[in-house]
Amino acid sequence: MSQGANAPMVLSEATRARFAREVAKYPSDQKQSAVMACLSILQQEQGWVSTQAEEAVARYLGMPPIAVSEVTTFYNMYNRQPVGRFKLNVCTNLPCQLRDGQHALEHLCQRLGVEEGGTTADGLFTIQKSECLGACADAPVLLVNDRQMVSTMTDARLDDLVATLKASTK
Amino acid sequence: MSGIVLPDLSRFQASGRETCFHDRHVGAQIYAGLDGSNWRLKDYEARGGYTALKKILGKVGVAGLTPEQVVAEVKASGLRGRGGAGFPTGLKWSFMPRALPVQKYLVCNSDEGEPGTCKDRDILAYNPHIVIEGMAIAAYAMGTTVGYNYIHGEIFEIYERFEEALSEAREAGYLGDDILGSGFRFQLHAFHGFGAYICGEETGLLESLEGKKGQPRFKPPFPASFGLYGKPTTINNTETFAAVPWIINHGGEAYLKIGKPNNGGTKIFSMVGDVELPGNYEIPMGLPFPKLLELAGGVKGGRKLKAVIPGGASAPVLPASIMMDLTMDYDACAKAGSMLGSGAVIVMDETRCMVDALLRLSYFYMHESCGQCTPCREGTGWLWRMVHRIEHGQGRPDDLKLLDSVAENIMGRTICALGDAAAMPVRGMLKHFRDEFAYHVEHKRCMVGPGASRTAPKAEAVAA
Numbered sequence: 001m002s003q004g005a006n007a008p009m010v011l012s013e014a015t016r017a018r019f020a021r022e023v024a025k026y027p028s029d030q031k032q033s034a035v036m037a038c039l040s041i042l043q044q045e046q047g048w049v050s051t052q053a054e055e056a057v058a059r060y061l062g063m064p065p066i067a068v069s070e071v072t073t074f075y076n077m078y079n080r081q082p083v084g085r086f087k088l089n090v091c092t093n094l095p096c097q098l099r100d101g102q103h104a105l106e107h108l109c110q111r112l113g114v115e116e117g118g119t120t121a122d123g124l125f126t127i128q129k130s131e132c133l134g135a136c137a138d139a140p141v142l143l144v145n146d147r148q149m150v151s152t153m154t155d156a157r158l159d160d161l162v163a164t165l166k167a168s169t170k
Numbered sequence: 171m172s173g174i175v176l177p178d179l180s181r182f183q184a185s186g187r188e189t190c191f192h193d194r195h196v197g198a199q200i201y202a203g204l205d206g207s208n209w210r211l212k213d214y215e216a217r218g219g220y221t222a223l224k225k226i227l228g229k230v231g232v233a234g235l236t237p238e239q240v241v242a243e244v245k246a247s248g249l250r251g252r253g254g255a256g257f258p259t260g261l262k263w264s265f266m267p268r269a270l271p272v273q274k275y276l277v278c279n280s281d282e283g284e285p286g287t288c289k290d291r292d293i294l295a296y297n298p299h300i301v302i303e304g305m306a307i308a309a310y311a312m313g314t315t316v317g318y319n320y321i322h323g324e325i326f327e328i329y330e331r332f333e334e335a336l337s338e339a340r341e342a343g344y345l346g347d348d349i350l351g352s353g354f355r356f357q358l359h360a361f362h363g364f365g366a367y368i369c370g371e372e373t374g375l376l377e378s379l380e381g382k383k384g385q386p387r388f389k390p391p392f393p394a395s396f397g398l399y400g401k402p403t404t405i406n407n408t409e410t411f412a413a414v415p416w417i418i419n420h421g422g423e424a425y426l427k428i429g430k431p432n433n434g435g436t437k438i439f440s441m442v443g444d445v446e447l448p449g450n451y452e453i454p455m456g457l458p459f460p461k462l463l464e465l466a467g468g469v470k471g472g473r474k475l476k477a478v479i480p481g482g483a484s485a486p487v488l489p490a491s492i493m494m495d496l497t498m499d500y501d502a503c504a505k506a507g508s509m510l511g512s513g514a515v516i517v518m519d520e521t522r523c524m525v526d527a528l529l530r531l532s533y534f535y536m537h538e539s540c541g542q543c544t545p546c547r548e549g550t551g552w553l554w555r556m557v558h559r560i561e562h563g564q565g566r567p568d569d570l571k572l573l574d575s576v577a578e579n580i581m582g583r584t585i586c587a588l589g590d591a592a593a594m595p596v597r598g599m600l601k602h603f604r605d606e607f608a609y610h611v612e613h614k615r616c617m618v619g620p621g622a623s624r625t626a627p628k629a630e631a632v633a634a
Contacts, residue, residue: 025361026359030381033379036363036381040364047173075366085174094483095442098442098444098518131285131367131534131537131538132286132287132534134282134325138288139442150182161179168176
């Protein structure tokens with residue numbers, strides 16, 4: 001994009017169509033209900049939610065930008081800074097911990113040479129621990145880029161996942 | 171911009187084979203006949219789906235049911251809220267001012283984030299239409315024309331599937347402005363969260379659905395008078411709605427008989443932690459715990475059972491001796507000093523350190539406190555710091571008493587139940603495993619598990 005860092009973000013027609021589909025679910029005077037969906041759409045398209053993205057959503061929904069910011073700062077899954085191409089959120093809550101969730105997190109960090117919460121030097125992977133993903137019987141579980149859950153992640157499957165994701169960038 | 175396209179990761183996805191399509195349910199109603207591929211409308215209809223909705227609307231050759239009759243049937247069934255509180259569903263429905271000429275809303279709470287619970291995910295993934303039918307029946311009973319299903323943000327694929335199921339139902343005339351030509355109108359939509367445990371609390375969920383931070387509201391007023399957009403609203407859990415079609419088809423009495431008095435029907439339990447076969451098990455309410463444990467293949471590795479958290483992370487832990495005499499229903503769990511909650515059964519074997527277990531749970535509540543009430547915002551952090559130092563060999567002689575006191579002072583002093591949820595695991599652990607905590611404080615290491623042989627604990631200084 002040729003926009004400067006502080007220029008207002010222009011939403012594409014395709015993005016506006018996705019927003020409109022969400023807004024249509026709510027009463028016409030309650031468009032704000034679509035804010036979480038709109039933010040997650042922008043995060044999917046851009047990798048994170050910048051201040052400009054918040055402002056664009058605010059303009060689209062007729063909300064004060066601070067009200068949008070309150071949402072992005074409250075919910076765990078919004079990326080308020082750029083992350084790696086693949087964000088992996090490993091559940092380490094107690095039921096997962098009992099079935100090697102913590103081990104899976106440590107294995108990934110060690111394999112990729114990053115600290116928990118960090119991003120690999122090549123910008124491909126961000127590894128974060130997360131709270132309950134609601135898939136406790138499939139532990140270890142992790143979420144790839146907010147939208148795709150992967151299950152029963154033994155060390156071998158974790159290595160396979162990393163290789164598969166890496167290969168897709170070539 | 172189109173965003174990042176992920177490669178095909180289907181081989182890493184859960185298949186449901188181990189968690190849902192095993193043949194170890196007992197008298198399944200919600201999970202009956204599922205195989206992972208038969209979630210579509212035509213499959214649901216082939217299993218007898220939408221007959222309950224047709225029945226109440228008078229579309230099966232007999233007179234329909236009035237809204238009052240539907241509520242009476244649900245009351246007679248003894249169905250209680252499957253999300254955690256166990257409130258009688260029929261009674262909740264009767265609180266709605268049905269005749270009030272204002273917009274009313276129906277909300278399904280699929281924000282399944284209570285650690286240990288994954289039952290609603292499998293209902294929505296493999297039998298979504300049973301929830302749609304249950305919600306349509308509820309909407310009819312309460313005079314509600316618009317509904318939302320609030321789905322846990324972390325299960326985004328399930329949200330997408332539910333939207334697909336909604337399209338099918340609209341297309342077939344089970345949702346819309348004139349359902350099956352009866353004049354009954356109900357529009358249903360899907361909403362997704364984006365990572366906040368607190369939104370499982372019903373008023374936090376409503377705030378979130380309005381596009382705000384999910385900070386719970388003070389009650390009263392209750393949602394039945396002031397709910398979504400300030401309008402009368404009823405909120406039920408996914409599994410609760412999923413139970414409704416069976417009740418309408420077979421009658422409330424029949425449903426009640428399946429369970430125990432005051433604890434009707436079947437219940438889905440998520441068996442997680444140290445069991446051989448983790449997964450969801452739908453069984454009649456009131457089945458003895460040893461039978462449920464047996465269905466899940468027993469304790470992992472043939473080890474001895476030590477403790478169980480019977481109703482999700484917020485429920486007080488119970489030692490094996492109590493669990494092995496317990497039946498799995500609301501009243502029995504309450505009498506034993508815990509709760510059935512969401513039906514997440516977290517099993518821990520003899521090698522598990524209770525301090526370590528509580529440490530992880532305390533971190534969770536600190537992380538997920540919405541920050542609105544001081545006792546919870548400050549107290550959850552305080553609890554975590556104390557458990558952290560005990561676990562890391564820096565416990566102080568008075569710490570157990572202080573833990574008691576902090577937990578005691580959070581209980582009942584917050585707007586919502588998260589404060590209590592953070593305090594109850596602490597109280598449960600100290601009630602049943604106090605010796606283990608005292609050992610940690612005195613000896614600076616674990617009684618059990620890999621830490622038992624640890625001689626020089628790595629201590630991180632954490633101030634209280």
